[in-house]
Amino acid sequence: MRDFRGDTIYFIVVDRFFDGNPSNDLGKDPRDFDPTRTDFWKFWGGDLRGVIQKLEYLQRLGASAIWLTPVFDQIDEVIDIGGQQMTAYHGYWTKDFKRLDQHLVDRPDEVRVFARADTVFDELLGELHRRDMHLVLDIVCNHSNPHIGEARCELYDDGKLLCRYDEDNGAWFHHHGDVGDWNDLGQVQSHDLCALADFNEESFAYRSYIKSAMKQWLDKGVDAFRVDTVKHMPIWFWQEFTGDMEVHKPETFMFGEWFQGGCWDPASVEFANKSGMSILDFAWRNAVVAALANRSAGGFQELAAVVERDHQFRDATDLVTFVDNHDLPRFLSISNDPARFRLAMLLTMVARGVPCIYYGNEQLLHCDVNGGNDPFNRPMMTSFEETPLVRDVSALAALRSRSPAVQRAGMRTKWLDADRWVFTRAYLGSCVVVATNRSDHGCALEVSGLELAEGRHEDLLGGAPLDVRDGRATIGLGPRSIAVFEQTRALPTGRAVVEIQAHGMRTQHGEQVLVCGDAPELGAWDVSRAVPMEWIDHQTWATTIAFDLSAGREIHYKFILRRAGAHQRETGRGHHRHVPASGHATWRDQWRA
Ligand SMILES: [Ca+2]
Numbered sequence: 001m002r003d004f005r006g007d008t009i010y011f012i013v014v015d016r017f018f019d020g021n022p023s024n025d026l027g028k029d030p031r032d033f034d035p036t037r038t039d040f041w042k043f044w045g046g047d048l049r050g051v052i053q054k055l056e057y058l059q060r061l062g063a064s065a066i067w068l069t070p071v072f073d074q075i076d077e078v079i080d081i082g083g084q085q086m087t088a089y090h091g092y093w094t095k096d097f098k099r100l101d102q103h104l105v106d107r108p109d110e111v112r113v114f115a116r117a118d119t120v121f122d123e124l125l126g127e128l129h130r131r132d133m134h135l136v137l138d139i140v141c142n143h144s145n146p147h148i149g150e151a152r153c154e155l156y157d158d159g160k161l162l163c164r165y166d167e168d169n170g171a172w173f174h175h176h177g178d179v180g181d182w183n184d185l186g187q188v189q190s191h192d193l194c195a196l197a198d199f200n201e202e203s204f205a206y207r208s209y210i211k212s213a214m215k216q217w218l219d220k221g222v223d224a225f226r227v228d229t230v231k232h233m234p235i236w237f238w239q240e241f242t243g244d245m246e247v248h249k250p251e252t253f254m255f256g257e258w259f260q261g262g263c264w265d266p267a268s269v270e271f272a273n274k275s276g277m278s279i280l281d282f283a284w285r286n287a288v289v290a291a292l293a294n295r296s297a298g299g300f301q302e303l304a305a306v307v308e309r310d311h312q313f314r315d316a317t318d319l320v321t322f323v324d325n326h327d328l329p330r331f332l333s334i335s336n337d338p339a340r341f342r343l344a345m346l347l348t349m350v351a352r353g354v355p356c357i358y359y360g361n362e363q364l365l366h367c368d369v370n371g372g373n374d375p376f377n378r379p380m381m382t383s384f385e386e387t388p389l390v391r392d393v394s395a396l397a398a399l400r401s402r403s404p405a406v407q408r409a410g411m412r413t414k415w416l417d418a419d420r421w422v423f424t425r426a427y428l429g430s431c432v433v434v435a436t437n438r439s440d441h442g443c444a445l446e447v448s449g450l451e452l453a454e455g456r457h458e459d460l461l462g463g464a465p466l467d468v469r470d471g472r473a474t475i476g477l478g479p480r481s482i483a484v485f486e487q488t489r490a491l492p493t494g495r496a497v498v499e500i501q502a503h504g505m506r507t508q509h510g511e512q513v514l515v516c517g518d519a520p521e522l523g524a525w526d527v528s529r530a531v532p533m534e535w536i537d538h539q540t541w542a543t544t545i546a547f548d549l550s551a552g553r554e555i556h557y558k559f560i561l562r563r564a565g566a567h568q569r570e571t572g573r574g575h576h577r578h579v580p581a582s583g584h585a586t587w588r589d590q591w592r593a
């Protein structure tokens with residue numbers, strides 16, 4: 001899987017971002033477009049040309065990956081749902097997973113995206129990759145489009161009719177009606193969400209179709225998938241899906257939307273650990289909004305409590321974190337408090353996980369009609385200015401891209417109360433110290449155990465410098481502020497560089513996990529030369545090792561827990577791995593108790 005931890009994702013609702021080509025604004029049904037941009041359920045004109053035209057802006061912001069709402073061909077009708085006239089401007093009502101929607105392309109024939117390599121979509125990919133940026137394709141496997149009222153749901157394969165919901169006889173879709181009981185897993189997985197025709201994953205024809213479509217998007221050059229509504233399909237489907245995609249293109253990062261998933265929802269944790277993809281971290285979002293928008297009594301203690309549960313995840317460092325998204329009211333609609341919103345954004349940029357900015361966050365975009373609920377959380381992007389927040393995000397995105405600590409380390413709390421939080425992240429000599437204060441008063445916090453070198457360190461966000469002596473320092477923070485201090489050391493280099501993660505042992509403060517093996521780089525079984533690993537959380541340790549002598553060879557190793565001066569080895573026969581001849585790899589191993 002591609003390592004996205006150095007990336008900053010920027011999530012765009014394409015129709016609401018920028019209109020780069022007015023000639024595609026009218027769809028097949030002209031009623032679906034609202035040139036006044038006041039009817040939030042209609043198309044407003046944003047398209048792929050518009051995204052290309054704003055890539056320079058996004059690059060200046062520090063975005064290194066863009067996630068676009070689904071670009072697949074959508075239904076063309078305006079449909080009545082509960083008295084509201086609705087369109088597929090959001091991209092989640094797909095009728096053909098192998099075509100682009102006509103609202104997004106420059107020329108009508110470009111909708112046949114797999115028939116040619118010169119579409120605006122190809123141009124966007126080329127422009128992204130030229131800038132060393134990545135494209136995250138938003139995919140939906142759970143459902144097609146609505147079967148309600150006049151909408152009868154048809155599905156196409158590059159323009160060829162595959163099936164009609166009404167004449168399907170269960171071959172492609174479940175026909176169970178809407179979910180009635182949300183506590184019944186069977187219903188959640190096989191009933192409809194708001195009359196969206198739910199695919200029957202037992203159908204071989206369906207699985208072949210959806211997998212072949214997604215493989216063709218990977219062949220086009222897509223770098224990652226954001227996967228919609230993962231909780232609404234059985235895990236065996238996802239395991240088959242992620243396995244097939246990984247074989248087809250090993251360098252594909254995948255993360256799923258388990259709505260409200262995260263550390264407090266055990267089923268979502270199990271999904272993250274066993275499905276072959278990461279998940280969006282709603283627990284982080286909810287805690288950051290509670291602490292900084294709602295100014296909850298627990299404050300930062302609620303955020304620290306989320307991080308305290310990272311050990312449940314096989315790897316919490318690749319959870320995708322966010323403050324806002326397209327399904328929840330924006331922070332600024334909940335609380336129009338730009339200073340604390342800035343803290344939420346910047347904290348998310350330097351915490352563990354891969355941060356995802358929702359379009360317009362950096363411009364303080366929000367619309368508060370109906371509490372800012374969907375669809376009012378999707379206003380048109382109106383400003384592309386170089387704001388102070390743009391500069392701060394850009395500084396931390398650059399830090400993320402260069403700092404092994406920000407990419408790979410766990411989070412150690414050094415100071416915590418409801419209003420103030422100081423944590424450090426340290427990994428192989430790299431370190432960041434993050435300190436934040438949500439209160440209306442300044443403070444000076446005495447902290448110790450900092451992993452920074454002796455001497456003066458500048459705040460990357462322009463605040464007071466930090467003088468460190470013996471790992472101790474006094475951090476001065478103004479009201480509603482955040483400070484970030486950095487020490488960056490390059491990761492080891494060699495013919496092959498491997499990140500080794502061990503998960504599943506339970507360690508206490510003061511204990512140490514090491515890796516020892518037959519390779520000279522792992523101490524050649526001499527425990528005194530075993531490689532000490534870095535603490536990630538109570539149950540996860542990791543390190544990065546450069547292999548020269550052992551590059552291209554089979555090796556054998558074990559993890560060792562140093563506890564109270566004694567060495568406790570894993571049981572069993574150890575781990576066997578093939579070190580690549582060159583390049584990078586990540587090995588995720590389970591501690592054998
Ligand atoms: Ca347009």
Ligand SMILES: [Ca+2]
Nearest residue numbers: 073074075102
């Ligand atoms: Ca369409």
Ligand SMILES: [Ca+2]
Nearest residue numbers: 189190198232
């Ligand atoms: Ca389903």
